[in-house]
Amino acid sequence: MVSEKSFSGGDRIEIDGGALKVPDNPIIPFIEGDGIGVDIWAASKRVFDAAVERAYGGKRKIQWFEIFAGEKANEKFGEYLPAATFDAIRKYRVAIKGPLTTPVGGGFRSLNVTLRRELDLYACVRPVRHFNGVPSPVKHPEKLDVVIFRENTEDVYAGIEWEAHSSDAAKVMKFLSDSFGVKIAPDSGIGIKPISASGTKRLVRRAIEHALAHKAPSVTIVHKGNILKYTEGAFRDWSYELAAEEFGDVTIAENNIVDAGDAEGKVVIKDRIADAMFQQILIRPDEYSVLAMPNLNGDYFSDAAAAQVGGLGMAPGANIGDEAALFEATHGTAPKYAGQDKVNPCSLILSGSMMLDHMGWSEAGELIIDGIEEAIRQKTVTYDLARQMSGAKLLKCSEFATAIIDGMPTA
Numbered sequence: 001m002v003s004e005k006s007f008s009g010g011d012r013i014e015i016d017g018g019a020l021k022v023p024d025n026p027i028i029p030f031i032e033g034d035g036i037g038v039d040i041w042a043a044s045k046r047v048f049d050a051a052v053e054r055a056y057g058g059k060r061k062i063q064w065f066e067i068f069a070g071e072k073a074n075e076k077f078g079e080y081l082p083a084a085t086f087d088a089i090r091k092y093r094v095a096i097k098g099p100l101t102t103p104v105g106g107g108f109r110s111l112n113v114t115l116r117r118e119l120d121l122y123a124c125v126r127p128v129r130h131f132n133g134v135p136s137p138v139k140h141p142e143k144l145d146v147v148i149f150r151e152n153t154e155d156v157y158a159g160i161e162w163e164a165h166s167s168d169a170a171k172v173m174k175f176l177s178d179s180f181g182v183k184i185a186p187d188s189g190i191g192i193k194p195i196s197a198s199g200t201k202r203l204v205r206r207a208i209e210h211a212l213a214h215k216a217p218s219v220t221i222v223h224k225g226n227i228l229k230y231t232e233g234a235f236r237d238w239s240y241e242l243a244a245e246e247f248g249d250v251t252i253a254e255n256n257i258v259d260a261g262d263a264e265g266k267v268v269i270k271d272r273i274a275d276a277m278f279q280q281i282l283i284r285p286d287e288y289s290v291l292a293m294p295n296l297n298g299d300y301f302s303d304a305a306a307a308q309v310g311g312l313g314m315a316p317g318a319n320i321g322d323e324a325a326l327f328e329a330t331h332g333t334a335p336k337y338a339g340q341d342k343v344n345p346c347s348l349i350l351s352g353s354m355m356l357d358h359m360g361w362s363e364a365g366e367l368i369i370d371g372i373e374e375a376i377r378q379k380t381v382t383y384d385l386a387r388q389m390s391g392a393k394l395l396k397c398s399e400f401a402t403a404i405i406d407g408m409p410t411a
């Protein structure tokens with residue numbers, strides 16, 4: 001692990017009463033990532049530094065601190081996820097990463113899932129919006145502009161499962177039969193779907209706080225509570241309960257709106273059944289803003305929504321907990337393009353824009369968005385976008401970063 005003594009001038013981000021305290025020269029750990037990580041990290045770092053420099057005129061500067069995970073960590077230290085990597089993310093509170101290969105065989109768990117679990121990063125946050133000029137399969141992609149808060153630790157993803165025909169599955173079936181008279185086909189695999197009040201409330205609290213901070217009109221709870229009453233139905237009920245208990249003066253439940261003026265200046269809390277919601281984002285996307293949902297719904301919904309605005313190549317993501325936040329590209333390592341300076345760095349760059357916003361450096365985050373919009377408007381883009389746009393100028397990954405920097409407004 002690189003020693004902190006190898007750089008100077010940076011300070012730690014602290015958490016005080018649940019809020020981040022960000023110094024002007026924060027130390028931010030980064031994981032370059034495997035495969036195309038080497039290309040997109042180099043490009044992204046230049047964009048982040050340029051945005052911060054342009055927004056704050058040298059008053060603020062990020063002190064980057066490399067930490068290791070994935071293949072680079074294995075080469076250097078003989079392990080894919082060194083304990084020091086977890087320690088650094090906990091210590092410095094905010095970190096960013098490129099994609100990581102999940103080693104095949106040997107019973108490896110996904111490195112990404114392990115990072116989220118170990119650091120209890122319970123909220124997976126995915127903003128989904130359209131950039132004018134990016135090809136999309138729908139007529140009005142610009143109408144979709146949402147931020148999805150997906151619960152990251154519970155639900156069928158908790159990993160509580162038993163294989164069909166195993167003795168453990170037989171034990172679980174016997175228990176269910178003896179205790180509750182529940183009969184299950186004997187050749188079944190079994191999984192458990194835990195959803196807790198505490199897990200739900202901490203996620204929805206973040207979603208409502210985000211809506212308030214960004215003056216979003218609504219938070220929609222997306223669930224399958226009509227069928228799964230005690231898990232997804234409870235998720236809905238606990239969400240309304242949390243909103244009333246902790247944000248009663250600044251939110252209003254949709255069902256309590258009698259006159260049009262009732263919702264004025266308040267965040268409307270509403271809920272939709274998950275299957276209907278997949279139609280709603282296609283048919284009436286502009287009625288939705290911040291969305292909160294359990295793990296499995298969020299997994300499907302995030303990718304479906306991203307496809308609607310032109311695909312995962314442009315989709316940023318963050319995994320946020322009470323102790324730390326990890327921002328990341330949502331695509332994989334695309335090994336066939338590694339080291340070719342070819343791919344689109346926007347997923348990581350947009351994740352960095354989210355990171356700056358999370359740190360309260362939203363001026364710099366917005367400059368990045370402006371720069372991307374301008375580069376796309378000029379049709380100066382990487383191969384993935386160029387192949388779908390007529391008249392586009394094909395750029396390398398590093399050149400796209402330069403076009404984004406050049407596209408940032410100066411004043």
Ligand code: NAP
Pocket residue numbers: 036040098099100101102112313328329330331332333334335343344345346347384
């Ligand atoms: P992938 O790496 O996302 O690549 C699939 C395809 O998506 C690429 O061939 C390319 O399509 C396109 N693509 C991905 N990133 C792009 C970029 N930045 N710019 C332009 N196009 C991009 O998915 P995969 O091949 O299934 O997975 C490879 C490895 O990544 C696996 O080891 C997997 O475990 C890992 N992975 C990691 C993460 C993560 O770290 N968060 C997420 C997913 C997968 P075209 O060839 O059509 O241009």
